[in-house]
Amino acid sequence: MPADFNWAIGGEAGDGIDSTGKIFARALSRAGRHVFTSKDFASRIRGGYTAYKVRTAIDQVESTVDRLDVLIALTQRTVDENIDELHEGSVIIYDGERTSMQDLEIPEGMIGMDIPLKSLAEDAGGAIMRNIVALGAACEVTEFPIEHLGSSLEKRFSDKGQSIVENNKTAADLGAEYVQDNYETESAEFEYELETTDEDYVLINGDEAIGMGAIAAGCRFYSGYPITPATDVMEYLTGRLERYGGHVVQAEDELSAINMALGAARAGARSMTATSGPGIDLMAETFGLVAQSETPLVICDVMRSGPSTGMPTKQEQGDLNMTLFGGHGEIPRFVVAPTTISECFWKTVEAFNLAEKYQTPVYLVSDLEMAVTEQTFPPEAFDMDDVEIDRGKIVDEDEVEEWLDDEGRFRAHADTEDGVSPRALPGTTDGAHMSTGLEHNELGRRTEDTDIRVEQVQKRQRKAETAEAEEDWSPREFGNADSDNLVVSWGSNEGTIVEAMDHLDEDDPDFQFLSVPYLFPRPDLTEAVEDAEQVVVVECNATGQFADVLEHDTLERVDRVNKYNGVGFKADELAAEITEVLQ
Amino acid sequence: MSSDVQFIDFKSDKQPTWCPGCGDFGTMNGMMKALANTGNDPDNTFVVAGIGCSGKIGTYMHSYALHGVHGRALPVGTGVKMANPDLEVMVAGGDGDGYSIGAGHFVHAVRRNVDMSYIVMDNRIYGLTKGQASPTSREDFETATTPEGPKQPPVNPLALALSAGGTFIAQSFASDSQRHTELVQEAIEHDGFGFVNVFSPCVTFNDTDTYDYFRDNLTDLAETDHDPNDFDEAKDRIMDPDGEYQGILYQDESSTPYHEAHGVTEDMTEIPDGAPENATDLVREFY
Numbered sequence A: 001m002p003a004d005f006n007w008a009i010g011g012e013a014g015d016g017i018d019s020t021g022k023i024f025a026r027a028l029s030r031a032g033r034h035v036f037t038s039k040d041f042a043s044r045i046r047g048g049y050t051a052y053k054v055r056t057a058i059d060q061v062e063s064t065v066d067r068l069d070v071l072i073a074l075t076q077r078t079v080d081e082n083i084d085e086l087h088e089g090s091v092i093i094y095d096g097e098r099t100s101m102q103d104l105e106i107p108e109g110m111i112g113m114d115i116p117l118k119s120l121a122e123d124a125g126g127a128i129m130r131n132i133v134a135l136g137a138a139c140e141v142t143e144f145p146i147e148h149l150g151s152s153l154e155k156r157f158s159d160k161g162q163s164i165v166e167n168n169k170t171a172a173d174l175g176a177e178y179v180q181d182n183y184e185t186e187s188a189e190f191e192y193e194l195e196t197t198d199e200d201y202v203l204i205n206g207d208e209a210i211g212m213g214a215i216a217a218g219c220r221f222y223s224g225y226p227i228t229p230a231t232d233v234m235e236y237l238t239g240r241l242e243r244y245g246g247h248v249v250q251a252e253d254e255l256s257a258i259n260m261a262l263g264a265a266r267a268g269a270r271s272m273t274a275t276s277g278p279g280i281d282l283m284a285e286t287f288g289l290v291a292q293s294e295t296p297l298v299i300c301d302v303m304r305s306g307p308s309t310g311m312p313t314k315q316e317q318g319d320l321n322m323t324l325f326g327g328h329g330e331i332p333r334f335v336v337a338p339t340t341i342s343e344c345f346w347k348t349v350e351a352f353n354l355a356e357k358y359q360t361p362v363y364l365v366s367d368l369e370m371a372v373t374e375q376t377f378p379p380e381a382f383d384m385d386d387v388e389i390d391r392g393k394i395v396d397e398d399e400v401e402e403w404l405d406d407e408g409r410f411r412a413h414a415d416t417e418d419g420v421s422p423r424a425l426p427g428t429t430d431g432a433h434m435s436t437g438l439e440h441n442e443l444g445r446r447t448e449d450t451d452i453r454v455e456q457v458q459k460r461q462r463k464a465e466t467a468e469a470e471e472d473w474s475p476r477e478f479g480n481a482d483s484d485n486l487v488v489s490w491g492s493n494e495g496t497i498v499e500a501m502d503h504l505d506e507d508d509p510d511f512q513f514l515s516v517p518y519l520f521p522r523p524d525l526t527e528a529v530e531d532a533e534q535v536v537v538v539e540c541n542a543t544g545q546f547a548d549v550l551e552h553d554t555l556e557r558v559d560r561v562n563k564y565n566g567v568g569f570k571a572d573e574l575a576a577e578i579t580e581v582l583q
Numbered sequence B: 001m002s003s004d005v006q007f008i009d010f011k012s013d014k015q016p017t018w019c020p021g022c023g024d025f026g027t028m029n030g031m032m033k034a035l036a037n038t039g040n041d042p043d044n045t046f047v048v049a050g051i052g053c054s055g056k057i058g059t060y061m062h063s064y065a066l067h068g069v070h071g072r073a074l075p076v077g078t079g080v081k082m083a084n085p086d087l088e089v090m091v092a093g094g095d096g097d098g099y100s101i102g103a104g105h106f107v108h109a110v111r112r113n114v115d116m117s118y119i120v121m122d123n124r125i126y127g128l129t130k131g132q133a134s135p136t137s138r139e140d141f142e143t144a145t146t147p148e149g150p151k152q153p154p155v156n157p158l159a160l161a162l163s164a165g166g167t168f169i170a171q172s173f174a175s176d177s178q179r180h181t182e183l184v185q186e187a188i189e190h191d192g193f194g195f196v197n198v199f200s201p202c203v204t205f206n207d208t209d210t211y212d213y214f215r216d217n218l219t220d221l222a223e224t225d226h227d228p229n230d231f232d233e234a235k236d237r238i239m240d241p242d243g244e245y246q247g248i249l250y251q252d253e254s255s256t257p258y259h260e261a262h263g264v265t266e267d268m269t270e271i272p273d274g275a276p277e278n279a280t281d282l283v284r285e286f287y
């Protein structure tokens, strides 16, 4: 039995692939197994190939691999699409009664299990449950205790009524019994046996982790406009934020979304919006206003493949330049990019603190694969006792007095040593002031005075300098710190690169790996780059946007490994590519 | 809220740079008086303005204020009110700001019925960019960018508001100080979105929609038997192509403001030092 087991279900969009995958993933995590899921989906509601893949092991899993042990194929295309990942001994579960599947040829050495999924589902109460029949069969094949599937079905369907839950359980049982009666799963061909443990795991995706981080951080206002793959942040917060005294608005567009969030932030609520590339473009003008008016705001960009509408359901890390440089004029900002799903939670908390401490907009940058991937973690990975809140320089009624000018006017943009001014929330006596996108003096009044302009620009820039000195912007370190080779990456590639290291042979070069979660300010990698003989930057874009930035920072040339076909890196492919560049 | 607040307390020490005679002076004075008359003070008031001559208003008033980007003042006001329903929120802008670049937001702010007032200084021209046609300019109004007139009918903001489910729709005239103040006051006091379209003449670029024109053509609904609670009557007035009206065209007195409909009662500005008390429940949902 290999250390990890890989399972997938594939079919047409609308076949319930996603929810079936989730039910199985949940069953595994409830049984104390670690899970890492991945999705392949097209930008349409019906039709188009869709697959949901689950990798599971007793130890934590950080990426997917190109191997399938059990495949539930609802269409011929499912087999065709995955043929390269199947191997000798792989099991293909299909419904031979379907006209389109009758001629299915099972490749040499693989085990085809022709199961009348639809008929059995009808026996259990409805054809709609055919995927559950298949799941029951998969449990039997893998000797995975079916009660865990029952418990996952319970969680999924209990709000639809107990009879729905029971029907689904029956469907699963019928699938398992069919395998028992017709196939010899005890035989030597079958090497699968999914053990269980007593551990409790959290199964969560990146968007959910961002939403949970926002609530933990005290976010009270969220406004957004639906867009793949950021919508799940809004769906997560809707209903939940209200439980914690907040509110979610589905705005009429992204312009409205960011302006509402700005208004709420200005009024004193921790506030956030999330979108993807096209929405970030629309928000760019207001982004400048947020920065210029020194309003704390978290703007989350869940990247997808661009430009324009690009490939809306595919992976890319193409918005780095937009988040670092986008917007007219020069705008102080922070750009934070979580590198794992659990980091999505912590970096969101941090983004809120940075925003308020420095009174700046913070881009929280994630990507499609991190957004839709579900991964298990021990619950301690989200220990709420570790959440710290820093609201920065909010002044109360008494403190306001210190910041009034001779005529009793509040100096909302007072020029301070650290670049951060006092903040009076509306309602504070004597704190009334104007905030504007126009260049302004300390009072927030419009000015074109050259000296004041320079003073205010420097004041705003100084916030980044202060933050650079005060906060910890270190990268996450992996691999061999003494190696001459350095691999650098940002965002969600971390897990795949860590796994790629395991795929290297003794003859392959080893390397140190730095995973960078802060893009501005960012760690100073000059020394690491100078010390290394060879540096490779890995990112999911065509031009190497982070590699450019690193070259600019260090004045050294770096090598690049890029992928931009819409699919994220795979560990074995990445191991080979990195090895090739380093040799 | 202190009762001894005067309208002068809402005035900033910044002298307006509007052209002498601009309608925006009268519009602003009425807004400040209305705020004072309704018992507000600068520290509990938030004024949001857009871009345009009209948008400068936030600078000349004293209160918590935000001067935003062109056309987006209404969403900002919505965010402010949701985050802190105790604040008195007033949004101001021009006809270009509100009915052109911000038209989408206008319709949605109306239908959301957020409890704030929206005062539009309608001069039927773009003032700050020096005299181009605005969405409320007449079909034959000649400007540098429309030498033969826009050749398209003007937007009817009152009709937009009514069709979007507006619960308070009024129109006033900057130079009729008393009536204008009263109408803004009513908008503030209305539970929901109080919309006032103010005829606020641009003396520099618009020689058609002048003080004299409005003086001669304006009918005050208070002097007619108009019933603002009657939707059909409001519709007839609003769709009347020949009438220029001042007064409340429509009001739904049973309107429920957005934040109440959505159960938002408390301000959102105070948060605990760490994660919320029962935040671990959020983690358990994922077991």
Ligand SMILES: Cc1ncc(C[n+]2csc(CCOP(=O)(O)OP(=O)(O)O)c2C)c(N)n1
Pocket (backbone or CB within 6 Å): B051, B052, B053, B054, B055, B070, B093, B094, B095, B096, B097, B098, B121, B123, B125, B126, B127, B128, B129, B134
């Ligand atoms: C995005 C954007 N586009 C264009 C402008 C230029 N602009 C400034 S004010 C204005 C028109 C304002 O007209 P209106 O709202 O009627 O106000 P008025 O100046 O007449 O009071 C325009 C187009 C801008 N500031 N921002």
Ligand code: SF4
Pocket (backbone or CB within 6 Å): B017, B018, B019, B021, B022, B023, B024, B053, B054, B123, B127, B128, B201, B202, B203, B204, B205
């Ligand atoms: S240009 Fe017109 S609208 Fe602008 S200040 Fe002058 S008179 Fe008023």
